[in-house]
Amino acid sequence: MYQLTGVAKRYHKGRRTIAAVQDLDLTIADGEWLAVQGRTGHGKSTLLNLLGGLDRPCDGTVELDGTSLGALPETQLTRVRARKIGFIFQTFNLIPTLSAAENVEAALIPLGTATAARRAKIAAALDAVGLADRAAHLPSELSGGQQQRVAIARALVKEPKVVLADEPTGNLDEDTRDDIIALLEQLWRERALTLVLVTHDSSIARRAQRTGVMTSGHLTIRQDSTNR
């Protein structure tokens, strides 16, 4: 469970100070799907970085299962990311020189998983996203949708507690977008994931349990969320 209390994140740009996130109080329950919307530059990605331990808050605390991520030393924070958090990026962020299977394998390296177990997990993850037959393909040999599926397999292969998706369909066409969201929704349900998904797309946001809107660093939870 995430517990964010009085979280603020400021950036300095020259003499200017930009408040990316301000006075943020938020609780995200285990297994919850929270969609975050908002205009560009209003702090959505910053919030995701704070949740993922990629950034530390200037004020307040971001707790995951009772552990304040901002207070953890870098090595422990890295360990939290390796074990508990899966990331999905808008630009897929696959390593171009590695095959689909090797990209998925990259997520298991920090865990020190044994080779045999690693192979089984990779096969299962690719199978789960429907790319079992594309394991040896390089990202450049895959379509955008397939690349994002590989990225999803990479995020899920370590069986994380949390998946943080930053506009995962932002670079995809409409049909592929629906496929990917359907896949994410299916995996969220099957694996009881905590899913925080940043999106501009209201139709996707509506499929989440709760929707929040970031405006000038402030998060407002919309009361008309689907809440399924």
Add this chain to the structure above:
Amino acid sequence: MFFVTYARRELRQRMRQAICIALGLALGAGLVITVAAASAGVTKAQARVLGTLYGAATTVTVTGPKWQGPSTSPKGTPEPGFGLHGPEICVVGGKCTSAAGKTLSTIDTLNEGISVSRVAAAARLPGVAAAAGGIFLSESSTSWPKNAASTARKSSIPRSGAATPGGRPPALPGGGRSGGYPLEGVDTGHPTLGPLGGASLISGRLFTAADAGAHVAVVDSRFAATHRLTIGADLPIVGPADAHGYTPAIKFTVIGIVRQAAGINPPSVYVPLKAAQDLLWIQTGPSSLHGKVTSIYLAAASAADVPAVTAEVTRLLPGTTVDSTNDLASQVAGSVKRAVELAHDLGRWLAVLVLIAAFAVASLLTMAAVTHRAAEFGTLKALGWRTRRIIAQVLGESLAVGLAGAAAGIALGYAGAGIIAAVTPSVSATVGLGDLLGGHSRLIGGSPVQTAVVPLHPSVSASLVALAVLLAVAGALLAGAFGSWRIARLRPADTLSRVA
């Protein structure tokens, strides 16, 4: 396995860049090998030249002071002259006789003697492994034809000719000709300590301790060829003058023929030390060499001991000239000197510059690659990779490039050494012996300069190969370290937002 696959794929992806870095490092390492190999070859050549001229590289040579005796010859000394009736031989304090059809042979030294007891004292100095005395003499002869011109004007006749051994003696007034050859008295207990040390035995044998005082000789191959000497042949050497100025020849038996390096003008004849002491034509008075030597050859225990031995022996034997191979090396001229300068100065700095350039290029390219891969590293950090794991990955790639560069560098180094050996198969060394041996060279044949030609063999040693590998790998890792520093400073949130 993942580590290797990842590195291999990355290097293949950046093939051109990796090749560029590896080639830069290879060029630097190759140049270091070539220069060092050439330098080692030149040093060996120089040592060989000096060894040929003066014995082993650890030899310290002590030469007695130059002859400071009376300007007039002692009574009984036969001297060439020119009288009213043409060339004549005059005995100091005695009468003159016509020189027509006669040959005047004398044997001489230009150095004052050093007591043999000092040889023993020098042998006891710390750092001295062995010591031997030597006598450097010059046999000179002047001969006139029976019909020696009587109309030639009176003029001075040099005591010794300028001809080299075996060479045609220059003409003298009255139709006479003079010639001569250098002769070395060798301590038969240490026959290879001294000029004979640099010679190669091509026939017969060298001296043994049993030869002390015996009338046996080892001759230089060129001298042997000129005088048609073989093993067992008789070699007459002029002995001391009697009361009438008559210098009867003493027969020596040739027991060995040796060869010195090409261009060297070594002693033509080597005889046991005791026999050499007996040969000197002045056998009485202060210039007598009985119980004396003109040179002391000291073998230092190691090359490192040479400076200390030089200092000690200088203190022990004041007034003498002490030379070591260290001193002599600085007086060697010719292409070997130019090669030394080239290898030590230009080559070394060129190698250093190329290495610095290679390191700089490798560092810049690695930094550029890391910047290009910032999003990749940010993603890996987001996946839970520790910074040091990513750095290890980058350093591993750099190491692979460095090893490839080292392998290519070794090949380049061998090729460079081969080219040098092909282009410069030999080097010459010119040494001013007059300064070094207290004027002996004037007796050797008139020229104070000797030139030796020795083969140049650039040698690539295992340690040199290891050094090249070390340099190439160090350069690559240095470049990788710059990249690693950049990675360590990367904030994943920044790189990911930049990509987004």
